[in-house]
Amino acid sequence: xxxxxxxSLDIRLQKQVENAQVALQRGNYDYxxxxxxxxxxxxxxxxxxxRLQRAALVKxxxxxxxxxxxxxxxxxxxxxxxxxxxxxxxAMESAEKLLLADPNNIPALKxxxxxxxxxxxxxxxxxxxxxxxxAQPKDHDTLVHLAEAYIAAKMHKEAVxxxxxxxxxxxxxxxxxSLMRKASVAQTMDKGNWESQASFRNKxxxxxxxxxxxxxxxVVTSSEMTERLIAEAKQRLEAEPKNLNHxxxxxxxxxRLDDPASAxxxxxxxxxxPSAAGDATLEKLQSDLAVGVxxxxxxxxxxxxxxxxxxxxAKDLLAAATAELNKVKLDDAKSYVERYPNDYAARxxxxxxxxxxGDHQGAIANFQQAQKxxxxxxxxxxxxxxxxxxxxxxxLAVQQFQxxxxxxxxxxxxxxxxIYQLAECYEGMxxxxxxxxxxxxxxxxxxxxxxxxxxxxxxxxSR
Numbered sequence: 001x002x003x004x005x006x007x008s009l010d011i012r013l014q015k016q017v018e019n020a021q022v023a024l025q026r027g028n029y030d031y032x033x034x035x036x037x038x039x040x041x042x043x044x045x046x047x048x049x050x051r052l053q054r055a056a057l058v059k060x061x062x063x064x065x066x067x068x069x070x071x072x073x074x075x076x077x078x079x080x081x082x083x084x085x086x087x088x089x090x091a092m093e094s095a096e097k098l099l100l101a102d103p104n105n106i107p108a109l110k111x112x113x114x115x116x117x118x119x120x121x122x123x124x125x126x127x128x129x130x131x132x133x134x135a136q137p138k139d140h141d142t143l144v145h146l147a148e149a150y151i152a153a154k155m156h157k158e159a160v161x162x163x164x165x166x167x168x169x170x171x172x173x174x175x176x177x178s179l180m181r182k183a184s185v186a187q188t189m190d191k192g193n194w195e196s197q198a199s200f201r202n203k204x205x206x207x208x209x210x211x212x213x214x215x216x217x218x219v220v221t222s223s224e225m226t227e228r229l230i231a232e233a234k235q236r237l238e239a240e241p242k243n244l245n246h247x248x249x250x251x252x253x254x255x256r257l258d259d260p261a262s263a264x265x266x267x268x269x270x271x272x273x274p275s276a277a278g279d280a281t282l283e284k285l286q287s288d289l290a291v292g293v294x295x296x297x298x299x300x301x302x303x304x305x306x307x308x309x310x311x312x313x314a315k316d317l318l319a320a321a322t323a324e325l326n327k328v329k330l331d332d333a334k335s336y337v338e339r340y341p342n343d344y345a346a347r348x349x350x351x352x353x354x355x356x357x358g359d360h361q362g363a364i365a366n367f368q369q370a371q372k373x374x375x376x377x378x379x380x381x382x383x384x385x386x387x388x389x390x391x392x393x394x395x396l397a398v399q400q401f402q403x404x405x406x407x408x409x410x411x412x413x414x415x416x417x418x419i420y421q422l423a424e425c426y427e428g429m430x431x432x433x434x435x436x437x438x439x440x441x442x443x444x445x446x447x448x449x450x451x452x453x454x455x456x457x458x459x460x461x462s463r
Contacts, residue, residue: 003123004046013039017049024056032056033100044092045121054131057103088115097410104135113149122153140166140175147179151186159183174248174281226253244276251285260292287332294325329353337366344373348380355387363387378404382418385425394425401425411445420450 006017020035036053039046092115098108113128126149132142143166150159160183166176233249240246247270254263267286270276301318308314333350340346351366367384371377385400401422408415423438436459442452 002045003121004043006046006048009039009043009046013042017052020052020056024052024059027059029056029060033060037096037100040096044089045119045124047121047123047127050124050127054099054103057099061103088118091115092119094410094412101409103131106132106135109135113145117149117152122149123155125149126153126155126158138169140170140173144175144179147183151179151183154186156183156186159186174245174252177245177248178252226256229253230257242273242275244270244273244279247273255289258296260289260296264289264293287336291325291329291332294321294328297321298325326353326357330357344370345376348373348376348383351380351383351387355383355390360387360390364391378407378414381407382414382421385418385421389421389425389428392428394429397425398422398429411441416442416446416449420452 006014009017016035017039020032023029023031023035033053033056036049036056039049040053043049091111095108095112095115098105099112102108109128109131113125113132116122116124116128126146129142129146129149133139133146136142143162147159147162147166150156150162159179163176163180163183166173167180170176230250230253233246233253237243237246237250247266250266251263251270254260254266264286267282267289271279271282271286276282298318298321301314301321304314305311305318330350330353333346333353336346337343337350347366348370351363351370354360354366355363364384364387367380367387370380371384373380381400381404385397385404388394388397388400401418404418405415405422408418419438419442423435426432426435426438436455439452439455439459442449443456447453
């Protein structure tokens with residue numbers, strides 16, 4: 001799919017858009033939203049129309065009850081966790097519906113960005129990240145994603161500005177330095193129109209420098225070139241052993257090579273420097289890489305089992321690797337929550353891990369706390385319901401599932417799962433009529449969801 005300029009639309013659609021632009025100036029936002037929604041159905045890649053719609057939505061949203069808008073925004077995030085990456089068009093449509101209710105719905109904007117990227121609509125993806133930045137202008141990860149989206153969309157000047165904003169806050173930030181390098185090189189190429197030449201290497205005297213610069217500007221590099229960049233960074237590190245940027249370059253290279261063990265080695269060395277003593281980013285990276293090492297071990301063990309399914313030794317190896325991974329994840333989550341007890345999203349992660357290990361009581365306590373975070377409230381309600389259900393505390397589980405069900409406006413995958421769990425609770429309580437009524441809600445929307453069709457057919461056959 002390609003981005004579509006306004007002038008490429010059918011003349012009738014262009015006229016409708018012109019009328020919508022006039023309506024926006026007059027404050028007739030409902031008309032603008034209706035027209036742009038129809039046009040986007042025909043041309044989802046027409047970014048000017050999408051921008052026009054957002055302008056109307058934002059204006060309209062300013063006059064609405066902010067608390068209600070916040071509620072809409074918070075209840076949809078978990079639904080996107082289950083969004084199908086195989087159908088980006090459907091994901092985009094779902095995101096658009098949610099943005100009609102709240103144009104600042106961050107999960108919906110992220111889903112729009114992801115779907116647009118999958119469809120090749122890079123400018124639309126950047127537009128979605130711009131909306132996220134409006135909602136959280138100082139969020140580090142948001143700025144990083146926005147800069148990456150600008151680079152992918154070849155909007156290099158904009159990427160440089162975002163990278164500069166990041167560096168103003170964190171002068172030694174590895175992500176920002178990497179983005180600045182990529183964007184600056186790409187911008188220089190644009191100015192010199194180097195991409196129109198056979199090779200921009202001819203414009204540089206030093207061919208080695210040209211190769212390194214070209215590869216540094218690419219988002220994805222070959223393994224051979226990545227190894228070369230790592231070797232160069234190591235040489236620079238020998239000359240400047242206390243420069244964190246060289247460590248970051250090496251770590252970034254090993255991560256691209258999917259070598260978490262080597263990356264972890266250099267993270268530990270970097271953290272031993274006095275200048276990195278309080279670097280929370282490196283602390284988190286060390287934790288993530290430690291998990292990554294174990295995940296790779298599990299993946300390798302899975303490959304061995306797949307190749308030799310009857311090999312008991314391979315199965316034991318996989319079981320041991322999986323158990324160690326789960327333990328490290330759980331210990332890490334517990335340690336983090338102990339240090340940051342009010343990080344409710346972290347409590348949700350801990351609760352999920354506890355649930356997976358069978359510690360349902362511990363999971364319940366942390367799911368309950370996690371509900372205080374708007375970002376994970378819905379998923380936490382569902383998780384707490386499942387933990388209560390696992391303990392056969394059906395009446396309490398029903399309360400959680402009913403609350404979650406009522407707070408989700410659309411019948412997405414999460415809501416269907418919640419309704420299904422609710423129905424199973426009713427079955428456990430000996431209330432088949434209530435259970436079948438819940439199954440019917442899913443059946444009317446998605447006949448192929450799990451075994452709902454069989455349950456409905458069995459119900460009517462028994463009557």
